[in-house]
Amino acid sequence: MKDVREEYHAEGLTEASLHDDPLEQARRWVDEAIEAGLPLPNAMTLATVSEDGQPSSRVVLLKGVEGNGFTFFTHYDSRKGSEIAVNPKVSFTMFWQPFDRQMIVIGEAHKVDPEESDSYFASRPHASQISAAISPQSQPVSREWLEEEVERLEKEFPLAPVPRPEQWGGYRIIPTEIQFWHGRPSRLHDRYRYRKQANGDWTIERLAP
Numbered sequence: 001m002k003d004v005r006e007e008y009h010a011e012g013l014t015e016a017s018l019h020d021d022p023l024e025q026a027r028r029w030v031d032e033a034i035e036a037g038l039p040l041p042n043a044m045t046l047a048t049v050s051e052d053g054q055p056s057s058r059v060v061l062l063k064g065v066e067g068n069g070f071t072f073f074t075h076y077d078s079r080k081g082s083e084i085a086v087n088p089k090v091s092f093t094m095f096w097q098p099f100d101r102q103m104i105v106i107g108e109a110h111k112v113d114p115e116e117s118d119s120y121f122a123s124r125p126h127a128s129q130i131s132a133a134i135s136p137q138s139q140p141v142s143r144e145w146l147e148e149e150v151e152r153l154e155k156e157f158p159l160a161p162v163p164r165p166e167q168w169g170g171y172r173i174i175p176t177e178i179q180f181w182h183g184r185p186s187r188l189h190d191r192y193r194y195r196k197q198a199n200g201d202w203t204i205e206r207l208a209p
């Protein structure tokens with residue numbers, strides 16, 4: 001791994017090329033990754049912290065950049081959900097390798113309204129609804145048990161939509177800090193950090209690479 005060296009050739013990032021609103025800028029970067037057909041353009045590595053200060057991370061999928069935050073869906077009683085329940089402070093990173101772009105978001109995760117979770121759950125494919133409904137996410141299980149549970153639910157709801165389990169739903173991450181990183185040659189990368197002020201305005205500054 002020490003011998004793996006990537007040279008970055010991307011054009012620079014300037015304050016003038018960035019949107020004043022970092023959420024709008026984030027939406028642009030995600031949209032550009034989607035439009036370019038990059039694999040998993042909405043994959044984000046989400047870090048949470050336990051009550052005793054132990055961080056943990058995992059990949060989830062970003063499902064929306066709404067006016068005030070970033071939305072993803074999961075099981076509320078998973079490890080991440082239990083950690084968010086005691087400490088809503090989270091961070092996530094997205095990396096779009098062909099664009100030499102990284103985005104880092106720091107903020108707080110809050111559950112979305114149940115109606116919003118209902119509506120997204122209802123839009124998922126039937127098989128995904130079943131898998132979500134039977135999974136006690138993050139608990140030890142056997143493959144056999146999982147398959148039996150899927151079979152049981154498939155009989156109960158052969159075609160009908162599966163009701164959203166109460167413990168499954170969305171979170172919206174309300175950012176306090178968003179950083180945009182762009183790889184440049186010779187490790188002289190461009191980094192811009194937005195930070196939210198008490199009055200709601202965002203400040204922007206360049207950071208050393």
Ligand SMILES: Cc1cc2nc3c(=O)[nH]c(=O)nc-3n(C[C@H](O)[C@H](O)[C@H](O)COP(=O)(O)O)c2cc1C
Pocket residue numbers: 040043056057058059060061062072073074075078079080081137138
């Ligand atoms: C590409 C990819 C996308 C994923 N998307 C989600 C997702 O949107 N929601 C989710 O709960 N888990 C998703 N997972 C699974 C999580 O990484 C993780 O295994 C799961 O959420 C349990 O995490 P936890 O035990 O740390 O809470 C995804 C995994 C990968 C590799």
